[in-house]
Structure formats: structure tokens, C-alpha cells
Amino acid sequence: MTEAPSSRPGHFEPAPVKPIVPFSALEALDIRLGTIEAVDDVPESNKLVALRVSFGDHERTILAGLKKERIDPGALIGQQALFVVNLEPRRMAGMKSEGMLFDIGYADGLPPALANPEHRLPDGARAG
Numbered sequence: 001m002t003e004a005p006s007s008r009p010g011h012f013e014p015a016p017v018k019p020i021v022p023f024s025a026l027e028a029l030d031i032r033l034g035t036i037e038a039v040d041d042v043p044e045s046n047k048l049v050a051l052r053v054s055f056g057d058h059e060r061t062i063l064a065g066l067k068k069e070r071i072d073p074g075a076l077i078g079q080q081a082l083f084v085v086n087l088e089p090r091r092m093a094g095m096k097s098e099g100m101l102f103d104i105g106y107a108d109g110l111p112p113a114l115a116n117p118e119h120r121l122p123d124g125a126r127a128g
Contacts, residue, residue, distance in 0.1 A: 015108060030086035031102070031127040033117060039066075039073045045093035049073050051101065053083060056124030060085070063097035069112050081114040082127055 037059065038052040047065040062083060066073040082102040090097045106112040 012108070012110070026128070028086075029084055031082055032085050033080055033121055033123060033125045033127070034060075034083050034085075035078065035080050035123050036076045039076055041067075042093045042095055044095075048093050048095075050095060051076075053099070054123045055083075055085065056122055060098040061096065062099040062101055063090075063092050063095060064101040064103065065106075066103075066112075069103070069106060076114070079114055080116055080120065080123070 032055055034053040034055045036051050037054050038050075040050045040052070042048040042050050042063060045067070047067050048063045049066045051062045051064055053060050053062050060083075066076075070076070084100040084102070085098075087100055102115045103112045104115055
């Protein structure tokens with residue numbers, strides 16, 4: 001007799017797909033590739049770090065909850081990742097965040113991973 005898939009160790013059951021949205025909702029997001037240039041502590045937070053990210057023609061500070069997700073958030077320096085760059089700036093722990101990092105897995109309780117391109121591309125390249 002075989003076990004139910006959800007009872008196997010290491011088995012992952014994807015979350016249900018969210019409700020359908022109009023294509024215009026996706027078109028409204030500006031998702032770009034950026035290189036993480038620095039990772040700094042946010043002293044007023046036990047969760048957040050401040051990423052300094054290059055988008056080719058400019059840099060931004062983007063706060064991300066990486067302190068508890070990764071043993072060494074500084075190891076992300078030099079990595080390219082996807083970021084949403086047209087969100088309203090948001091104040092958190094006394095600092096302003098100018099975007100959002102796409103980090104895969106955290107919402108599902110998995111060890112998170114960056115969305116990296118398969119080969120190096122120019123900072124500021126758009127997804128979509």
C-alpha cells in the first residue's frame with residue numbers, strides 16, 4: 001500500500017492558484033532585474049535588511065525580510081534578482097523601501113531562493 005503524497009517526507013503540495021486577474025493587472029507591474037550591491041542591517045528590525053540594488057541607470061534601497069531566512073544575507077551581494085520597482089515607497093523600521101524583492105519559496109515555508117536569470121543580463125532589464 002502506498003502513502004498519500006502529502007504524508008511523504010519532503011513532499012511539496014503547491015498552494016491553490018489565486019483568483020484570475022485581468023491582464024492589465026500584470027501589465028501595471030514594472031518588474032526589473034537588478035544586482036544586489038550591498039546588504040546592510042536594519043537595526044530597528046529583527047527581520048529586515050536593506051539591499052542596495054543597481055538597476056543600471058540608478059540604485060535603490062529595497063528592504064527585505066532576509067535576516068531569519070538566510071544564514072548570511074551578505075552572500076547575496078553580486079547576485080542578480082527580480083524586483084518590483086513601481087510600488088509606492090513604504091516606510092518600515094524607520095527606513096524607506098523603494099521596491100520589492102521577488103523571493104521564491106518563503107510563502108510556502110520552503111528555504112527561499114532568488115529568481116535569477118540563467119545568464120547575466122544588464123541591470124534594469126524588464127521581465128514580462
